Amino acid sequence: MKKRIIMRTKNGEEYIVREGSVDKIRKLAKNIVIFASATVITISGVKLLTKDKEKMKTPEHFEMVDTSIEENTNIINSESENNKINIDNDNSNEEMNIEFSKLKVLQKAYDINYEEIRDFVNKYSGYANYTYEEALDVVYNGTINNERSMEKNPKTRMMYIIFDNAEKEGKVNSHCENWEIETRYSTFPNSYYDVDEMNSKLIQNSEIEKELISLCDDLGIEGEDKYLAIAIFRQETDYGASERCVKENNFGGIVFDNQFAVFSNPDYGMYKTLDVIKGFITTAKSEGCYDIDSKIVNIAPTYCTHTPDEWIDAIYPMYLNVVNDYNSNDKNLVR
Numbered sequence: 001m002k003k004r005i006i007m008r009t010k011n012g013e014e015y016i017v018r019e020g021s022v023d024k025i026r027k028l029a030k031n032i033v034i035f036a037s038a039t040v041i042t043i044s045g046v047k048l049l050t051k052d053k054e055k056m057k058t059p060e061h062f063e064m065v066d067t068s069i070e071e072n073t074n075i076i077n078s079e080s081e082n083n084k085i086n087i088d089n090d091n092s093n094e095e096m097n098i099e100f101s102k103l104k105v106l107q108k109a110y111d112i113n114y115e116e117i118r119d120f121v122n123k124y125s126g127y128a129n130y131t132y133e134e135a136l137d138v139v140y141n142g143t144i145n146n147e148r149s150m151e152k153n154p155k156t157r158m159m160y161i162i163f164d165n166a167e168k169e170g171k172v173n174s175h176c177e178n179w180e181i182e183t184r185y186s187t188f189p190n191s192y193y194d195v196d197e198m199n200s201k202l203i204q205n206s207e208i209e210k211e212l213i214s215l216c217d218d219l220g221i222e223g224e225d226k227y228l229a230i231a232i233f234r235q236e237t238d239y240g241a242s243e244r245c246v247k248e249n250n251f252g253g254i255v256f257d258n259q260f261a262v263f264s265n266p267d268y269g270m271y272k273t274l275d276v277i278k279g280f281i282t283t284a285k286s287e288g289c290y291d292i293d294s295k296i297v298n299i300a301p302t303y304c305t306h307t308p309d310e311w312i313d314a315i316y317p318m319y320l321n322v323v324n325d326y327n328s329n330d331k332n333l334v335r
Contacts, residue, residue, distance in 0.1 A: 110154035127267035128166035182265040
């Protein structure tokens, strides 16, 4: 690489001292004392950078300027920036390739379009306090390791893989302290006396039930079992406005380890509530209970151990109320 050394006088005139390689310049620099008034440099070999190119005496005071430094610095900075952009692009492309390869494996495993899988994982990652990338890794690893392999519904299987791992890793919890709880909804203590409060409560209830129905679909809760799940939710939580539901994210009076569960966030609380209800319904069916009356009778002693008969008397009318709401009004029991 060629370099140029220039002498600059006090009055701004410049002289090219030498052009040569870096090594030569380094050797030359050792023999030059900058700002030394006693230094004498012969005029031979010095090229004058003035228009008339007159010969001049070597100035007593000068400074050495390496004009190639700025040029080289600009080149290096430019190259560094380009390299950074290329590295960032390479990393981004690599991450996209890794994501796509995992999604393609999942697409083959579940026979679902990879874009739909991406949306599904992205949705439930937030419910389980994962990032999308973390949740995708969890589903991918769980799938290739055949976790929850007995689940027929592919989305249900993916959902269980996500939440099972989130529970193991402490991302979500069923017995949270108050400071750990994320809340979203409101109580309406005067709703039975205040029309405006009642309207607000019913609007909130409608929002909650949309989430519950979506979760039912992904959990494989179908048909009249959805009506029953919604009926239990309404009965146990005063249409989603009870203190326990709002402040503890318990959407069905769920008890774990002989105490009411306190869930990390509303979405996780809804999932756990519906999963428990699904378990009761599955057990009832396995014991020959297929119509709604026999299912409720079968579930009652376990779901409400203290007053099962009262629970039956409350749940069945609520079930009919839900059926009426979703068949007579604008509500839709499917997404």
